Amino acid sequence: MDVSRRIVLRFPSGITGLPVVYRLVKDFGLTFNILKASVSPGEEGLLVMELSGEQANYDRGMQYLTDTGVEIQSISQDVIRDESRCTHCGACITMCPTEAFSLEPKTREVLFDHNKCVVCGLCVKACPPRAMALRF
Amino acid sequence: MTRVLARIAMSKTIAEINEKIKKGEAVVVTAEEVINLAKKKGVSRAAEEIDVVTTGTFGPMCSSGAFLNTGHSKPRIKLGGGKVYLNDVPVYTGIAAVDLFIGATAIPDDDPRNKFYPGDFNYGGGHVIEELVAGKDIRLTATAYGTDCYPRKKLETLINIRDINEAVLFNMRNAYQNYNVAVNFSDKMLYTYMGVLKPNLGNANYSTAGQLSPLFNDPCYKTIGVGTKIFLGGGIGYVAWHGTQHNPAVLRGDNSVPRRGAGTLAVIGDLKQMKPEWLVGTSMLGYGCTITVGIGVPIPVLCEEILRYSMVTDAGILAPIVDYSEAYPQGKPDILGEVSYAELKSGRIKVQGKNVPTASLSSYPKAIEIANILKRWIEKGEFLLTEPVAPLPGAESGIIFKPLKERPI
Secondary structure, eight states: OEEEEEEEEEEOGGGTTSOHHHHHHHHHOOEEEEEEEEOOTTSOEEEEEEEEEEHHHHHHHHHHHHHHTOEEEEGGGGEEEOTTTOOOOOTTTTTOTTOOEEEOTTTOOEEEOGGGOOOOOHHHHHOTTOOEEEOO | OHHHHTTSOOSOOHHHHHHHHHTTOOOEEETTHHHHHHHHHOHHHHHHHOOEEEOOEEEEOSBOEEEEEOOOOSSOBOOTTSEEEETTEEEBOOSSTTEEEEETTOOOTTOOTTSSSSOOOOOOHHHHHHHHHTTOOEEEEEEOOOOSSSOBOEEEEEEOTTTSSEEEEEEEEESOSSOOEEEOOSSSOEEETTEEEOTTTTOEEEOOOGGGSGGGSSTTOSSOEETOEEEETTEEEEEEEEOTTOOTTSOBOTTSOBSSSOOOEEEEEEGGGOOGGGEEEEEETTTEEEEEEEEEOEEEOOSHHHHHHHTOOGGGOEEEEEETTTTTTTTOOOOOOEEEHHHHHTTEEEETTEEEEEEESSOHHHHHHHHHHHHHHHHTTOOOOOOOSEEOOOGGGOOOOOOOOOOOO
């Protein structure tokens, strides 16, 4: 079974010299599409990409990344909510196509489920206090 | 106010309640807590025991702004009649030399507005007020025409709320007693002051704290009047007047609660003692900038009737459903039906047979927080109630909410 995922990779400053993407292609047969990259030698690096391939190879690729010390984040964590600006009004709830927002029935606070978020960004501008942001 | 209060048989006076507050003996509950408490105890016992019911609301309120007095520069400049900007947002200068008014919906001259539709409206007067209250430095740039007594023509300086003489929040219309539920019948996305409305009844947006909202708990304005001391923007404020578009004579339910937008409050208070978390700069996509204001009003339980009003529940408050693709913009009175706030808060309502998801623009958790803060202030003896000096116009006032009558010039 093939998978295609958008992920954020964070490289600690010591390993930005490693040819990580080359290894993902060569050793695990994965294809990639880089969405954003910010890598400076000697500094912490960031890579946002879409990675596709067979599930087993994908999983082995992820294991390789983890072993080298790369921090992997699912891209859904990259629509973020500034908790200090969120007023819990609820304007986002009906905007989200994947129902990532819900109301806590007792307190009526707005809950944000990162795992349901597909990073479409519809909530970002629909949020009146601008508490939602896209982070790449 | 005695004119209004005299109609009801009083069992307590505001002065007596204040004596209890000073001694730390006042019994204070929120407008949410009072519902079950009074049901359990029975109305007459609850009316005797409870002294104050606190309310709260936290929603976007466009008719808000602040008067500032910057102090005089050397040499002097007459900002009055000149052009003045705070963080590039234009302010009103048509008053005395260094008095200014910053309105919540003002936006920078170079904001693209809706030229790139829908406009973002990321920064406006409401945001300036929030930053001012937060103690941030604000950039003031001004040009003036110069006079013999005010020779200077240009001014560029940072100002800070700590240094300027006065900063007074004065909101001409806040705390609407009820409001439309906005839907969109068209096949296009709509960007409104009621939020983004998805086509073909894709969602229904409402804006109220419902059973916690100040004027729903005193629907006939029996205790809230001119001079009532309130929670405003995290500090203390006062009801200054009835708000613009105050429309008390609308259709009401058996519980006297209005079923349409009705009463409003004009409120005033010293901005210097307010807090930025209760005055939040707000952006309505494709519509404009505004400010979300926190207001809480204490209701003295002077008699059973006043307590009974404060027991109002979301199920007992009806709001009209209005189509914002046609009826609202064209100023037509048509409504698509009525719905209770209990139904709205369930997350879905039925509109013409269709199941429509609902969302609120007003924050219920923050409204609860406001009611609880006000409750604590009163319990600790820090906040005494005031006797209103004049009543708000009621249903008998003959006030009619008029549309603009256009006449050829």
